Amino acid sequence: MPTIAALPSLSSRDGLSRYLTEIRKFPLLEASEEVACAKSWRDHGDRQAAYRLVTSHLRLAAKIAMSYRHYGLPIADIVSEANLGLMQAVKRFEPERGFRLATYAMWWIKASVQEYILRSWSLVRMGTTPAQKKLFFKLRQLKTRIAAADEGDLRPEHVNYISKQLKVSPPDVIEMNRRLRGDHSLNVAIGDAEATEEWQDRLIDPTPDPESRLSEIDDYHRRKVALKEALNTLSARQRAIVEARLLADEPKTLDELAREHRVSRERIRQIEGRAVELIRRAVQARIADTQARSTSRLKAQRSLQAKFPSYARSR
Known part of the structure; x- marks a missing residue:
């Protein structure tokens, strides 16, 4: 390595x-x-x-x-x-x-x-629980979504919205916001203290444009639906093994699953491999079918717009 x-x-x-x-x-x-x-x-x-x-x-x-x-x-x-x-x-x-x-x-x-x-950030004892970690990494994103990124102390309605979205208490939102406010100025000089260039001057903004973002969200949704449908095609044992190995927050080892199902470690590996292959094929077929239908609808719409220009303008 x-x-x-x-x-x-x-x-x-x-x-x-x-x-x-x-x-x-x-x-x-x-x-x-x-x-x-x-x-x-x-x-x-x-x-x-x-x-x-x-x-x-x-x-x-x-x-x-x-x-x-x-x-x-x-x-x-x-x-x-x-x-x-x-x-x-x-x-x-x-x-x-x-x-x-x-x-x-x-x-x-x-x-x-x-x-x-x-x-x-551990000097201020931040992010010690799963809820605090989620709040730490998601707070700025949610503030931007509700146009509160430049606010100092959050308004009550914003606090309530964020607490509900992240399933944390309002006091935790208020406290985390105050701690993160010290992070607002990031003009860290490159090199010695007299340097005029800052790190932010060299950063490339990776934020996608709205159209790309919508496309990503749509693609994610399609894949999520396809995965759910694919899981439903598996046997009970295949699904249990896949969920324990690939989808759990703390994946189980082959040895643990072998003991649970009273089979060999190699047998668990074989079942997992077969299940993953079935999922892969089902997901690919589902996505291909969705894309084909989308293409068909787009062609039909363009044909209609070509025949009836007034329809295109009304759209």
């Missing part, structure tokens, strides 16, 4: 722009290449294969890291933590499950960055 030292580094001298340019030079892997590298690393300890897996996903790690840039911490440190999470994902990746590394790595990267941020 490559170390952080073996990867491109983000320093105050080089800057974020140069780092992003450098990591874009690493080629992305095709699905077949990804599987081959993952198996070579897992079965033979091939460090070069692991290096290819890591470097081909550095852009993903950087994108996720930049989404956490508003917490008053050096972006270089956040990127390093994201890369550590990526390496953990590569270390544990099992291509037989049928999912791409990017999907699996996303959660490891986010977890690594979030834990780093919480550790860095």
Whole structure:
């Protein structure tokens, strides 16, 4: 497994722009290449294969890291933590499950960055419970949604809205908002105290435009529905194993499930692999069908608009 030292580094001298340019030079892997590298690393300890897996996903790690840039911490440190999470994902990746590394790595990267941020804020005892962690990372997003991002103390109606959305108490919302207000100014100089350039000057805004965001939400909804339908096609035992292994907050090990179901560890692996393959096929079929119907509706609408221009204007 490559170390952080073996990867491109983000320093105050080089800057974020140069780092992003450098990591874009690493080629992305095709699905077949990804599987081959993952198996070579897992079965033979091939460090070069692991290096290819890591470097081909550095852009993903950087994108996720930049989404956490508003917490008053050096972006270089956040990127390093994201890369550590990526390496953990590569270390544990099992291509037989049928999912791409990017999907699996996303959660490891986010977890690594979030834990780093919480550790860095631990001097004020923040984020010690699951509810506080959720509030810590979601408060700014909800404030932006209700146009309260620039407020000092939140208005009562905003406090109530946030507390209901996140299922936390109003006093917790008020307290967290006051603690995070010190994070509002992030003009941290690059280099020594006399430097005129700041970290925020080099950051690229990863926020998608509204149209892209709506497309992402729609795609997420389709996949969620497809996954739910796919789970319903499994046997009771297949579903129980998949949920325990892949969907639980604290996944169970093969040994634990083998004891529960009174079969061998290898048998659990086989059932899981078969179930994942069934899910993958069902999800792909559902999405393909949805996309085909959407395309058909769009063609019909365009045909109608061409025949009846007044209809198009009324739309």
